[in-house]
Amino acid sequence: MLSKRIIPCLDVRDGRTTKGIKFKNNIDIGDPVQMARYYYEQGADEIVFYDITASSDHRNIMIEVVRQVAREIFIPFSVGGGIRTLDDIRDVLLAGAEKVSVNSAAVKNPEIIASGAKAFGSQCIVLGMDVKQVPVSEKIPSGYEMVINGGRTHMGIDALWWAQEAVRLGAGEICLNSIDADGTQTGYELKLTKLISEAVPIPVIASGGAGVPDHLYNVLTQGQADAALIASMVHYGTYSIAEIKDHLKQRGIKMRLLW
Amino acid sequence: MIVVLDYEAGNLASVKRSLKALKAQVIVTQDPAVVVKAEKIIFPGVGAAGQAMSNLQRLGLDRALQKAWVAGTPILGICLGAQIIMHHSAENNTPCLGLLQGEVHRLGPAIPGAEGERLKIPHMGWNQVRFLTDHPVFAGIPEGAEFYFVHSYYPSPAVQGQVLGVTDYGQEFPSVVGYKNLLATQFHPEKSGRFGLILLSNFLGWDGHYAQ
Numbered sequence A: 001m002l003s004k005r006i007i008p009c010l011d012v013r014d015g016r017t018t019k020g021i022k023f024k025n026n027i028d029i030g031d032p033v034q035m036a037r038y039y040y041e042q043g044a045d046e047i048v049f050y051d052i053t054a055s056s057d058h059r060n061i062m063i064e065v066v067r068q069v070a071r072e073i074f075i076p077f078s079v080g081g082g083i084r085t086l087d088d089i090r091d092v093l094l095a096g097a098e099k100v101s102v103n104s105a106a107v108k109n110p111e112i113i114a115s116g117a118k119a120f121g122s123q124c125i126v127l128g129m130d131v132k133q134v135p136v137s138e139k140i141p142s143g144y145e146m147v148i149n150g151g152r153t154h155m156g157i158d159a160l161w162w163a164q165e166a167v168r169l170g171a172g173e174i175c176l177n178s179i180d181a182d183g184t185q186t187g188y189e190l191k192l193t194k195l196i197s198e199a200v201p202i203p204v205i206a207s208g209g210a211g212v213p214d215h216l217y218n219v220l221t222q223g224q225a226d227a228a229l230i231a232s233m234v235h236y237g238t239y240s241i242a243e244i245k246d247h248l249k250q251r252g253i254k255m256r257l258l259w
Numbered sequence B: 001m002i003v004v005l006d007y008e009a010g011n012l013a014s015v016k017r018s019l020k021a022l023k024a025q026v027i028v029t030q031d032p033a034v035v036v037k038a039e040k041i042i043f044p045g046v047g048a049a050g051q052a053m054s055n056l057q058r059l060g061l062d063r064a065l066q067k068a069w070v071a072g073t074p075i076l077g078i079c080l081g082a083q084i085i086m087h088h089s090a091e092n093n094t095p096c097l098g099l100l101q102g103e104v105h106r107l108g109p110a111i112p113g114a115e116g117e118r119l120k121i122p123h124m125g126w127n128q129v130r131f132l133t134d135h136p137v138f139a140g141i142p143e144g145a146e147f148y149f150v151h152s153y154y155p156s157p158a159v160q161g162q163v164l165g166v167t168d169y170g171q172e173f174p175s176v177v178g179y180k181n182l183l184a185t186q187f188h189p190e191k192s193g194r195f196g197l198i199l200l201s202n203f204l205g206w207d208g209h210y211a212q
Helices: A032-042 A056-072 A086-094 A104-108 A111-120 A159-169 A190-199 A213-221 A241-250 B013-021 B032-036 B049-059 B061-071 B080-084 B193-204
Strands: A005-013 A047-051 A077-080 A099-102 A125-133 A144-148 A153-158 A173-178 A204-207 A227-230 B002-005 B026-029 B040-043 B075-078 B102-106 B123-128 B146-151 B153-157 B163-169 B171-179 B182-185
Touching (some): A005 A032, A005 A204, A032 A047, A032 A241, A047 A056, A056 A077, A056 A086, A056 B013, A086 A111, A099 A111, A104 A111, A104 A125, A104 A144, A111 A125, A125 A159, A153 A159, A159 A173, A173 A190, A190 A204, B002 B013, B013 B026, B026 B032, B040 B061, B049 B061, B049 B080, B075 B080, B080 B153, B080 B182, B123 B163, B146 B193
Parallel strands (some): A005 A047, A005 A227, A077 A099, A099 A125, A173 A204, B002 B026, B040 B075
Antiparallel strands (some): A144 A153, B123 B146
């Protein structure tokens, strides 16, 4: 049986992780390379880096981070944030990432999914979706709309339609982030996750809202997600990955328990 | 010298890096002459069987691999490399290298899982391998260890004894195949954490002999 994946997400700005992570260990909590190594050893099934560097002049800093991470960890990791062109995808993959996540650039220019999948294979093209609940309308029949800029800009594109369109273009996986749930720590958006996961033949990573292990249980069962992204609940030391996995295993979810 | 075959089927960076982490001296090459003289060969790859076979033929690497196989050079196939070694692939109806007799089949059909959810194709993520033999390359890997998979097809040897490990994804499929000096994993040892590195390290120390 395939295990459900637990994936810590690290936000990186100008080459430094941004969240104040509390650890007992003697590691530099601002260093994404050491953080990745730490989570790798703690049993993360995969790691997601999200580059929130504002200036594109600093893109090469992230590439250097990717290069160093690839020397330290031997599980898949993906990089998202600021990926706009086929060259951006190539740079990240050649530096050693397994997958690249395209988000707002793909909404504006869907062709990047097709060209990325054609050049490097669908398995390394992740569609990042930022989604907000809106009233059902003719334009947004699912009641979920694609947004960018952290939810400030509505794109007028239906999230369900977009997920299916991205599959048609060649996306290999979807990382589905609910802007409404993001940062609340009150649980994932289950209805949205189930809606998208049922509608696409590719794996869906649920993102946004995790606060306690039962939130992961809910999204991996009711929400039908294949993987769950976590941030604050591990970054602030509230839970270890092993604790989360033990809890989920006890509730009957298939987990990778040896590493 | 450990030779990693570059036949333009995907990114070889992670294979190369994991071998470097194990302190192996590695050459990545497209040169058939280098392949024939290799001490050990690693045959990775992602992508489609048809394109991969035509690349191998164009570069002359198909015959180099067959020569090395006959000469007894230890060969490790990974992912697409574990499929191309078979006789034929259902993916684009592609004749393959034929180092082992048998077919490459597509996973599926997409039947509902235990909780009514559909199985997704590709099979992507961590899954267990039940090792059916005590092959030297499996030494030190505990029962229940999981490995990282990304694939839609799998190899199915005609000779049952050449299935060395199996994995369950809606159906039980061969996830490790091998015979004599050839061993091939459908999963990616280079992305499978500590146990993947153990497997690679065992391969680096393997003389290619295995009594079946």
